[in-house]
Amino acid sequence: MSTIADRCLQLIARQKAIPVETLTPEQTLEELHFDSLDKVTLVFDIEEEFHIAITDAKLASLRTIGDVIEGIEQETKLRGESA
Amino acid sequence: MPEVEWLIAGGGPAGATAAILLGRQGRNVTLVERCAEPTHKVCGEFLSGEALGYLQGVGVDVWKLGAQPIRKVRLIGRDVIAEAALPFRAASLSRKAMDGALLCAAREAGVNLILGRKVEELVPAVSGWRARLDDQREIRGAQAMLATGKHDLRGHARGPGRQRGLVAFKLHMKLQSEQRQRLEETVEIALFPGGYLGLQPTETGAANLCLLIHERRLRALGGGWAGVLQHLVDSSPVLRERLAGAEPAMPRPLAVSHIPYGYLRAEAPPGLWVLGDQAAVIPSFSGDGMSIALHSAHVAAALVQAGGTSAALSERLRATHRTQLFWATLLSRVLVDAPALASLVRWSPALLRRFASSTRIPGSPIVPASQGVLHEHHC
Numbered sequence: 001m002s003t004i005a006d007r008c009l010q011l012i013a014r015q016k017a018i019p020v021e022t023l024t025p026e027q028t029l030e031e032l033h034f035d036s037l038d039k040v041t042l043v044f045d046i047e048e049e050f051h052i053a054i055t056d057a058k059l060a061s062l063r064t065i066g067d068v069i070e071g072i073e074q075e076t077k078l079r080g081e082s083a
Numbered sequence: 084m085p086e087v088e089w090l091i092a093g094g095g096p097a098g099a100t101a102a103i104l105l106g107r108q109g110r111n112v113t114l115v116e117r118c119a120e121p122t123h124k125v126c127g128e129f130l131s132g133e134a135l136g137y138l139q140g141v142g143v144d145v146w147k148l149g150a151q152p153i154r155k156v157r158l159i160g161r162d163v164i165a166e167a168a169l170p171f172r173a174a175s176l177s178r179k180a181m182d183g184a185l186l187c188a189a190r191e192a193g194v195n196l197i198l199g200r201k202v203e204e205l206v207p208a209v210s211g212w213r214a215r216l217d218d219q220r221e222i223r224g225a226q227a228m229l230a231t232g233k234h235d236l237r238g239h240a241r242g243p244g245r246q247r248g249l250v251a252f253k254l255h256m257k258l259q260s261e262q263r264q265r266l267e268e269t270v271e272i273a274l275f276p277g278g279y280l281g282l283q284p285t286e287t288g289a290a291n292l293c294l295l296i297h298e299r300r301l302r303a304l305g306g307g308w309a310g311v312l313q314h315l316v317d318s319s320p321v322l323r324e325r326l327a328g329a330e331p332a333m334p335r336p337l338a339v340s341h342i343p344y345g346y347l348r349a350e351a352p353p354g355l356w357v358l359g360d361q362a363a364v365i366p367s368f369s370g371d372g373m374s375i376a377l378h379s380a381h382v383a384a385a386l387v388q389a390g391g392t393s394a395a396l397s398e399r400l401r402a403t404h405r406t407q408l409f410w411a412t413l414l415s416r417v418l419v420d421a422p423a424l425a426s427l428v429r430w431s432p433a434l435l436r437r438f439a440s441s442t443r444i445p446g447s448p449i450v451p452a453s454q455g456v457l458h459e460h461h462c
Contacts, residue, residue, distance in 0.1 A: 040338040040339070041338075043341075
């Protein structure tokens with residue numbers, strides 16, 4: 001079964017039309033040329049894929065792919081704890 | 084660690100204006116702004132009479148910057164629903180031009196500008212505040228202002244607001260010349276299924292298209308700008324005509340999501356002066372966010388001069404904007420969820436004028452533009 005990290009990387013790769021193997025957690029969204037429109041689309045995809053809600057404060061703090069993965073892991077854990 | 088008297092996080096309309104006014108009071112001010120240079124922002128770029136007055140008051144001559152006068156408002160659905168003369172003077176000016184002029188004026192007022200750096204953290208410290216920037220620099224300020232606009236600072240996040248689920252897009256577009264003429268001196272507000280937009284001429288010759296769309300509709304359209312654009316032209320023959328042959332004047336549209344429309348900050352952290360969108364978020368086109376931002380900066384500066392407190396600022400902004408925010412958010416929800424109600428103005432265009440008047444800030448002074456510019460500034 002794919003991990004959260006795997007699924008997240010697939011979303012990013014699909015959005016940017018680049019091979020998933022080229023992505024690493026250290027890469028920044030800026031170096032991947034994520035502009036504001038890309039970020040909105042990515043958040044949509046993440047919310048739909050993982051059934052979580054991402055706040056604006058969280059969105060603003062996402063700098064690297066690692067941040068995105070960590071954010072998703074935190075939110076899914078919170079969702080699991082409150083279920 | 085550098086120590087300053089006033090530390091302002093955010094160099095948009097609210098932060099830059101507050102910096103200018105405090106600088107003119109002879110205070111030691113440092114302003115931190117995330118953008119290295121003025122850029123396009125997701126914004127309707129509409130300047131009402133109040134906004135023009137406040138800008139003039141800090142020495143920004145919008146007309147010299149090429150601002151376009153706006154004298155009419157036109158409400159569009161599938162056809163033109165209503166048109167009315169605006170009951171106040173108004174203008175259209177890109178945020179890029181306006182923000183640049185404000186930062187220039189701030190520099191002239193002796194403000195220390197740190198551009199291209201983001202405040203990552205702002206926490207209380209011994210006798211003041213400590214800010215950590217994204218380059219890990221730390222600055223201590225005896226006093227601090229939060230003016231980060233649409234972007235929340237960790238630890239000071241706003242709540243969810245009353246109108247949720249909207250995504251805002253903005254794109255400057257070069258219209259065909261006949262359509263550009265139709266838009267002259269006019270702000271068009273167009274209703275479409277799932278949202279609404281504003282369209283007005285800017286000083287660059289392009290038109291500013293700024294729209295709000297509900298995320299459910301956006302997902303149904305494929306989640307991207309191409310789907311939204313197709314939806315606009317499919318929804319309205321007027322929009323189809325207006326946008327026929329239009330070319331983007333920016334490489335890509337800008338987008339912002341999770342905007343807490345209708346939010347009014349209940350209480351600021353003790354000692355933190357909260358301005359603009361961080362204090363109150365009024366929906367675009369049903370309210371005047373620009374005036375609120377500029378007004379909040381003026382109220383704050385006046386309180387500082389009078390020895391007032393940040394708590395007094397919060398209280399005053401809440402009292403001023405509570406009712407306005409309620410009605411503007413309600414109107415915005417009508418525009419998105421029940422546009423048929425909004426199109427009732429067809430039967431009474433005077434309602435459209437009334438609606439435009441309702442976006443004014445109660446009790447706010449309007450400085451007639453004819454008083455002239457206080458001083459010019461050249462960067």
